[in-house]
Amino acid sequence: MSDENTGTGEGLPGLDLDRLRSYLDREVPGLVSGPLTGHVITGGKSNLTYVVTDGTGSWVVRRPPLGHVLATAHDMAREYRVMTALRDTDVPVPRTHHLCEDTEVLGAPFYVMEHVGGTAFRTQEEIGPLGADGIHAVAERLVTTLGRLHAVDPATVGLADFGRPDGYLERQVRRWSKQLEASRSRDIPGIDELRDRLARTIPEPSAPAIVHGDYRLDNVLVTDDGELTAVLDWEMATLGDPLVDLGLMLVYRERPVTGGDHPATSAEGFPSSAELVEMYAAATGRDVSRLGWYVAFGCFKLAVIAEGIHFRHGQGLTVGAGFDGIGDVVAPLVERAHTMLKED
Template identity: 45%
Template sequence: MNDAEAPAGELDMVALSAWMQEQLADGLAGGLAGPLTARLIAGGRSNPTYELTDGTRDWILRRPPYGEILQSAHDMSREATVMGALAGSAVPVPHIVGLCRDKDVLGADFYVMDKLVGRTLRTAQDTATLTPEQRGALTESMLDTLVALHEIDPADVGLADWGRPDGYLERQVKRWARQWHTIKTSERRQIDEVVEMLQRSMPITKFPGIVHGDYKIDNLYLDADDPTRILGVLDWEMSTLGDTLADLGTLVSFWDEIGAFHNPITAGATAHEGFPSAQEVVKKYADRRGISIDDLEWYIVFADFKIAVILEQIHARHVAGTTVGDWFDDIGGMVGPLLNRSHERAVRAGL
């Protein structure tokens, strides 16, 4: 089904068209310009994502996975709410057309946003098309945007009640450990050992704020003509109020370096001349915020652990036959290497 029209059994186009007509009725265009069609688009390995068009305009629809075991991990209302709140801020986000909580429409919550016209960089082949100067400039843009997010006062954008920074790290470790034991497809001794090390060495949250939860290069939509310019930050499903250094740990987990282990998801996307080292990324971030980051190791270990659990969750759905698309066969093989790195880093850091 990759890049093919979504079959009727997957999306109820009649119900979806009626819902879209309602969302657009008050706009300047006064509704749909023609028949609404949809196609599944590749990229996300978690939430099914579709491109919609009425022949004149294009949108993006995101919904939770089919047959999802743990629905709380794929909350579409969180994505739509936080992007709506950040509209007009220093953090670029797509315009939200609407959020649907009526499960009679598509069988699950979903939202639709305007489609941005630009490009994403998902692979090492994609980033290889940039010059070293563009890679460096893109890094600066990524850090500017992340720092802008972390320095927003949640109350200023209506997100004062978005989450609870106090106890965020403790809840996160418990949540992802619980999810692993709920969906695991095999036994892996590293999980319990990593969880134990994370729990006994948990840092105190010093810099609370809005957390994206999955900040990495392929969750950014870039200007096609100027790939150093970010048009929109995507994939906000894990956003909340918490410890902002968790986002930096996630970014470092995904920050591949030449000659080093590559996160199996990004698979070398930043392992090119022009991208700074992970250590330099951390320093640039700290300098921008004017803060001291004594030790980020806990956050990086946690990021590897969390990403491994998410991959196992997707693998479990694939084994159960509930994934949509044809890009899931390699998921199961990504879990072990990432868990191993998490465990090795934790031991090396003495957590």
């Protein structure tokens, strides 16, 4: 992972390390044993993620972004609950330590979790040393892990009430339509027509499962020898139609929002979208015949998310680098979604 703003708290927007240390000493005695330093993990474009250390141990702190937080987004309790529930399954997640919903501590809810080793691959340069065979193996593990997540029985891990699968796709289209209105600051050709087309053509849903909500290569950590050590960024997890995860993963496969001109998913050895679909179908046995709709919906959702980040960046409320061009991905995503619906 790349990072910046290493220090004792100065230059760490949204994280007061002295207040954090005092709070953890009181609520989780023995976790921290000295003064904290920290840095921001860059690359993510939504929740703020920091690594903090007392010189002996290290932990990750997650909190919502600064300002213009969309309703229902950036849910710290949701992330914390699902990772805690999955800790004893074969879906790799960081071990959780503490959730704080008292906004008086850091100005927003936050949680503390294990700092897991590994890299969130974003560029060809980062993933290239694995070689073509190693890169292909990582992609296979990415898909296999998604299948394992979708095979977990929510009730057995205490998540039976984590969402409402009935009517999930209809609610998702409505939800992201509302998020679009909350972030709208410019004209986006074709996006309203896309919203309406998605609402008119909703498919029969796949059997419900735990949905990650933002599953992609750079939301997992991978070791230097290609082992997948953790799935991260569970803020949009729920119960619903798992094919939305596959559809969005394919959107990121073709148009990642990180990695610049040479994203990791374009490296030699990384499977094509068709190969990824075959892997998923083989691993899960699910019907993927209407996947075009799910890819189109993934384009719409990602376009809305990018537009929200573009809005915050224009207000000076983003932390870290890499936001200048985020608004440029919106129009191509809308165009691709219309193409996918024609083919569906």
